[in-house]
Amino acid sequence: xxxxxxxxxxVILSEAASLELGCNYSYGGTVNLFWYVQYPGQHLQxxxxxxxxxxxxxxxxxxxxxxxxxxxxxxxxxPSVQWSDTAEYFCAVARQSGGSYIPTFGRGTSLIVHP
Amino acid sequence: xxxxxxxxxxxxxxxxKKITLECSQTMGxxxxxxxxxxxxxxxxxxxxxxGVNSTEKGDLSSESTVSRIRTEHFPLTLESARPSHTSQYxxxxxxxxxxxxxxxxxxxxxxTVL
Numbered sequence: 001x002x003x004x005x006x007x008x009x010x011v012i013l014s015e016a017a018s019l020e021l022g023c024n025y026s027y028g029g030t031v032n033l034f035w036y037v038q039y040p041g042q043h044l045q046x047x048x049x050x051x052x053x054x055x056x057x058x059x060x061x062x063x064x065x066x067x068x069x070x071x072x073x074x075x076x077x078x079p080s081v082q083w084s085d086t087a088e089y090f091c092a093v094a095r096q097s098g099g100s101y102i103p104t105f106g107r108g109t110s111l112i113v114h115p
Numbered sequence: 116x117x118x119x120x121x122x123x124x125x126x127x128x129x130x131x132k133k134i135t136l137e138c139s140q141t142m143g144x145x146x147x148x149x150x151x152x153x154x155x156x157x158x159x160x161x162x163x164x165x166g167v168n169s170t171e172k173g174d175l176s177s178e179s180t181v182s183r184i185r186t187e188h189f190p191l192t193l194e195s196a197r198p199s200h201t202s203q204y205x206x207x208x209x210x211x212x213x214x215x216x217x218x219x220x221x222x223x224x225x226x227t228v229l
Binding site for chain 1 (some may be wrong): 216218
């Protein structure tokens with residue numbers, strides 16, 4: 001079974017600091033990769049996604065993520081965080097062919113940004 | 116903008132009660148999912164459906180049941196709630212043709228069983 005590992009469970013930053021959240025997965029086949037975000041009191045929503053092509057993908061609100069196939073990683077980055085980025089961030093992986101198409105989620109990373 | 120609704124948002128009940136968590140979406144999505152979310156833990160898939168009259172159990176064993184009689188409706192039922200069922204339950208959907216993993220989520224139903 002595939003698994004998704006998010007190494008940082010809690011991250012606390014000051015505004016304008018740079019952010020990188022790690023995500024590794026164990027599945028060796030073709031995958032679709034996602035980052036979801038859950039702002040306080042709101043529903044989970046898609047932040048960005050990777051299916052194929054350029055391994056550096058850009059999402060909403062200045063976030064980007066890089067797919068490194070050799071490392072089975074899909075790390076999320078933002079050069080300069082804002083207080084409004086305080087949220088829970090979830091990495092998710094879905095198989096692209098065969099078997100189940102259901103995404104597997106990581107444990108989430110709680111990000112707190114101090115003004 | 117996705118439209119997927121869950122009710123109730125919050126529920127506190129006693130042990131042994133039967134409860135149903137409602138989930139409805141207005142997007143005509145054929146695929147729907149129920150996830151269980153506990154603080155600091157992965158979202159665990161407990162049920163999913165690929166269309167009317169189709170339901171499957173997910174990775175996490177659950178004592179709950181689901182039904183899919185209409186495309187837009189995917190309720191989850193606990194026949195006899197226990198304190199171990201205390202959790203947040205998230206409903207999600209995906210449209211036909213949408214890539215695997217691209218889900219729209221509801222706001223969740225937070226259940227507390229005393």
